[in-house]
Amino acid sequence: MTATTPSSRGGRWLAALTDEGPALPGYPDSVRVVDGELDGTPTRYIAVVPDPASDFPRARGGEVGLVEGWALARAVRETMTADVDGPRRPIVAVIDVPSQAYGRTEEAFGIHQALAAAADAYAAARRAEHPVIGLIVGKAMSGAFLAHGYQANRLIALDDAAVEVHAMGKQAAARITQRTVEGVEALARTITPMAYDIRSFQRLGLLHRLLSVADADSPAGPDVAAVRDALTEACRDIGDSRDLGARLGEGRAASLAVRRRLRAQWQS
């Protein structure tokens, strides 16, 4: 059987990491859920991919919309239910999400609640001792990232120019902050958290690993092996930890200082 090559980078990495395993039934075409393995351990892989035929026009390009948010929640919760009495499978969120869906229907039907359901499911899986890893292979934007991956125990990203993390696209960010796009770009060069590139994100201490690959767009042999090794190592590194504490380092000095002083004042 010859599978057609997926149209998105996230879809291609999902296929490569699961040896082109079949997507589970019961999910929309935009949420691909594949049970594969990692270092011999059964592992669930989940990616949001474009679906040009989606019933929701604002969510056809790989955005996380209403259906995607709730389907992600189902994919994660279903893993938890299946593993409740046995070993907890790792869950790998393959992240390549250009944004959440921006639309009237989306707001009207409560897209914020759909994204909350997805974030809640990932957080619950993490606390239920599933190792959860976010693998950023493309864009990890804003609400889409909060729903798909940001609740992971560990984040791994490919070191590639098209890998970006941010809270909002440049055009909209310029409008909201009453700046020009050039102004936003200029600030992104000097203010680390305003930057879009993954190396700046790494400087904030939010990544477990930044991984060099030969071709982030077309996953092949050695690159796929390197990513698998990194995922395996991340699973080991997670060990018994269940929270997001590993992300708090010197890259976010103010975040650390606030917590330290808050703790000192917490008990009267």
Added chain:
Amino acid sequence: MDTATLIARESFVERGARERVAGLLDAGTMRELLDPFERLRSPWLAEQDIVTQADDGVVIARGAIAGTAVVCCAVEPAFQGGAIGEVGGAKIAGALELALEDAEAGRPVVPVLLLETGGVRLQEANCGLAAIAEIHAAIAALRAHVPVVGVVAGPVGCFGGMSIAAGLCSQLIATREARLGLNGPQVIEQEAGVDEFDSRDRPMIWSLTGGEQRRATGLVDTLCADDAQAIAAEVAAAVAAGPEDPARVADVDAALARLARIDGDRRAEAEWVRDAFQTPTDDGSDS
């Protein structure tokens, strides 16, 4: 309501974050943590020649409501539209993490979140987003131990990553003036065009995302007038409730069944949306 009652009524929305908190807590119990004299300012705004604030727009206070230990986290909408930066975000996340430690040690502290915020402060983009993910993690974990109470009161509304935080709360209280949605009107208009969403059409915006509509569709649990006493009473009732996973977060099957029934091309109007939410979803039909 008679005239005397109306005149005596005090607005909650017109109060600043600190006064809102003070009005919720039992008299004499409020203890603010990291108050403005700590001078914890945003390290990023100053670099962009933007005026900072000595509490970074977030008030954290411990106290009691009807004798129950609480921690209030209140966003000040008058500073940067209530947007969440690194310091303000860490204040909320850190307070919730400490409340979780206490809850796990058998000393429950009920979080009360006053969420009037545009979401991530774009001048600190990735630091705000990271803090909001940590806020989500803490709310989700706390819900197993205590009710997590959210209040969206004023016209700034609750948007972006913080609307997801609102969606994670066990009990969500809103006024008619409040809005709750993921993407703000200007952002949708910028990304999708004015035909998709006209950011100047205020009646449309409130009809779809206002507190009354959100209550009618179950995305808000309690609708309350902008009356400081009435809101305090609703918060006290929510604080006294047990921990729970509200159906609005947990009922994945019902949500997917509802979405399968609606026409994604149809232009959303308030009444249609209410009907879609009220149609029973547990009839077992698959189509």
